Amino acid sequence: MTLPPKSAELVERRAKLLGPNVSTFYDEPLHIVKGEGVWLWDADGRKYLDCYNNVPHVGHCNPRVVDAICRQASTLNTHTRYLHDGILDYVEKLTGTMDASLDTAILTCTGSEANDIALRMAEGMTGKRGIIATDATYHGNTSLVSQLSKSNVPTVGFGLDQYFRFVEAPDSYRTPDPDGRKFADAVAEQIAEHEKSGIGFAALVVCPYFLNEGFPDHPDGWLKPVAEVVHKAGGLLICDEVQSGFGRTGTHMWAHQKMGVVPDIMTMGKPMANGHPVGGVVTRSEALTTFRKGYRYFNTFGGNPVSCAAAMAVLEEIEDKNLVANAKVVGDHARARMSALQQKYDFIGDVRGSGLIFGAEMVLDRQSKEPASEFTDRVINAMRHRGIIHSKLGRHKNTLKIRPPMPFSKENADLLFDTLDEVLAETPLTL
Numbered sequence: 001m002t003l004p005p006k007s008a009e010l011v012e013r014r015a016k017l018l019g020p021n022v023s024t025f026y027d028e029p030l031h032i033v034k035g036e037g038v039w040l041w042d043a044d045g046r047k048y049l050d051c052y053n054n055v056p057h058v059g060h061c062n063p064r065v066v067d068a069i070c071r072q073a074s075t076l077n078t079h080t081r082y083l084h085d086g087i088l089d090y091v092e093k094l095t096g097t098m099d100a101s102l103d104t105a106i107l108t109c110t111g112s113e114a115n116d117i118a119l120r121m122a123e124g125m126t127g128k129r130g131i132i133a134t135d136a137t138y139h140g141n142t143s144l145v146s147q148l149s150k151s152n153v154p155t156v157g158f159g160l161d162q163y164f165r166f167v168e169a170p171d172s173y174r175t176p177d178p179d180g181r182k183f184a185d186a187v188a189e190q191i192a193e194h195e196k197s198g199i200g201f202a203a204l205v206v207c208p209y210f211l212n213e214g215f216p217d218h219p220d221g222w223l224k225p226v227a228e229v230v231h232k233a234g235g236l237l238i239c240d241e242v243q244s245g246f247g248r249t250g251t252h253m254w255a256h257q258k259m260g261v262v263p264d265i266m267t268m269g270k271p272m273a274n275g276h277p278v279g280g281v282v283t284r285s286e287a288l289t290t291f292r293k294g295y296r297y298f299n300t301f302g303g304n305p306v307s308c309a310a311a312m313a314v315l316e317e318i319e320d321k322n323l324v325a326n327a328k329v330v331g332d333h334a335r336a337r338m339s340a341l342q343q344k345y346d347f348i349g350d351v352r353g354s355g356l357i358f359g360a361e362m363v364l365d366r367q368s369k370e371p372a373s374e375f376t377d378r379v380i381n382a383m384r385h386r387g388i389i390h391s392k393l394g395r396h397k398n399t400l401k402i403r404p405p406m407p408f409s410k411e412n413a414d415l416l417f418d419t420l421d422e423v424l425a426e427t428p429l430t431l
Contacts, residue, residue: 026381052403052404057274057406102263110277111279133204134213135168147161166190174369180226203238206239211403221260223256238266239254243271248357249357277301334353339351356408359400376392
């Protein structure tokens with residue numbers, strides 16, 4: 001592969017200045033210089049349809065968000081040890097979208113920080129340290145939170161792994177669990193192991209829509225059985241809504257609402273302020289009071305006026321532009337188009353998704369369901385060369401990851417699937 005001269009220069013400089021193994025997308029990395037709405041442009045002026053980036057939740061360079069950042073940055077930006085109504089107005093509006101029990105928040109700069117706080121909060125509430133997570137997910141990169149990842153296991157650290165136990169990530173395609181009972185039983189087994197070890201059980205951490213695990217097709221209310229198991233054992237349910245929240249499922253503002261539970265702690269990150277670095281933890285006042293007494297937590301940049309202005313603008317844009325309803329309409333259309341492709345191509349084993357989370361699992365054979373991981377990678381790279389950006393995920397990295405900004409339209413979806421049809425027709429299943 002020969003990169004364009006400017007891209008080759010940037011790759012060389014990255015290796016020198018940022019160190020080795022700094023990941024890039026695609027066999028031929030993109031040099032992106034501009035974004036607007038659901039579109040990106042590279043250094044040569046080529047336009048790409050963005051079907052991947054959930055961070056610019058309400059669209060790249062959204063005018064409302066840009067204006068809010070500029071106005072606030074030109075007035076004041078400081079930390080929360082000074083009184084300011086911006087953070088209060090934002091938290092009040094944010095928690096107003098949730099169950100009444102979730103009434104207090106801590107604002108951070110990243111989702112990793114938010115999940116780190118959530119784990120410490122669970123320890124403070126229960127007096128125990130045992131955490132359970134799924135085995136094919138990612139929740140962040142602090143020393144504590146990185147231990148939750150089994151798909152990218154850290155090789156160095158502080159020896160915290162004894163506090164973490166894992167259950168198999170749900171897979172509606174290969175091991176159906178229509179009512180969530182199998183998953184709940186698996187969690188119950190690991191709770192018992194934590195208690196037997198003397199560490200005790202503090203919390204279960206899940207993305208309520210299991211996005212990194214390939215967003216299995218589960219009915220609404222699927223998490224109820226496991227929530228009952230967790231609470232019966234005296235533990236807390238932590239829902240990581242970094243990817244699944246802010247209306248992305250098209251049916252609810254939050255995926256935990258779709259899955260029929262009220263978490264004890266909820267965490268957010270990347271899309272919260274459309275790319276401005278904001279994260280957050282929302283919980284009930286009792287949990288936050290306990291945490292504050294135990295940790296005296298302070299974050300210099302968390303909840304600063306500019307961040308809160310950006311985050312507020314995102315909530316206002318979602319509401320004013322009816323973006324949750326748009327996610328439902330466009331998502332239904334996209335899933336229908338994907339299902340039509342499944343009828344045409346045998347290597348599309350399963351179609352799934354809700355709202356503006358949708359995709360398909362690629363297989364070598366529908367009977368054996370053997371993952372077509374290498375084929376999926378070639379499809380993604382071929383789509384990139386045709387001006388469509390998306391990715392892959394799941395345990396076998398064979399599920400198309402299509403998760404566009406929320407203003408994504410039916411017309412955008414048609415361009416995506418027309419192009420995907422062409423690529424699938426031209427890409428051999430095996431080399």
